[in-house]
Amino acid sequence: MLSQRRAAxxxxxxxxxxxxxxxxxxxxxxxxGTIDPAEMLRVFGEAKGGxxxxxxxxxxxxLGRGDEMAFQAEIRMLKAQIEAKEALLSAKxxxxxxxxxxxxxxxxxxxxxxxxxxxxxLFSRQRSPRS
Numbered sequence: 001m002l003s004q005r006r007a008a009x010x011x012x013x014x015x016x017x018x019x020x021x022x023x024x025x026x027x028x029x030x031x032x033g034t035i036d037p038a039e040m041l042r043v044f045g046e047a048k049g050g051x052x053x054x055x056x057x058x059x060x061x062x063l064g065r066g067d068e069m070a071f072q073a074e075i076r077m078l079k080a081q082i083e084a085k086e087a088l089l090s091a092k093x094x095x096x097x098x099x100x101x102x103x104x105x106x107x108x109x110x111x112x113x114x115x116x117x118x119x120x121x122l123f124s125r126q127r128s129p130r131s
Contacts, residue, residue, distance in 0.1 A: 001034035011040055012048035 008015045021027035027043045
């Protein structure tokens with residue numbers, strides 16, 4: 001979590017801008033006033049790193065081994081969820097294509113033009129000339 005001062009510095013915005021975003025509800029802050037970097041990313045995009053354009057100090061406290069392992073596990077879980085959703089989208093696309101093919105088959109070939117009946121042929125006014 002970041003203090004409001006550190007968040008404003010990292011994203012190159014003023015504390016007043018940050019506080020307005022929190023007050024308006026555009027940006028969520030914890031009860032102690034700290035802000036999750038993911039919230040900053042959601043609202044303000046990539047961090048600018050302050051006036052110099054790069055990070056002079058880390059955005060949060062150093063991670064312990066347990067924290068790093070937890071983050072890695074969460075990353076693996078999120079990647080698995082993404083892969084599962086991509087598989088579902090692919091299956092949905094295949095299902096739509098199968099249904100489209102079934103509709104084309106159900107429609108069948110176009111119906112042939114109706115042929116005149118034998119009586120219509122015999123008694124039609126358009127007779128071929130006899131030689």
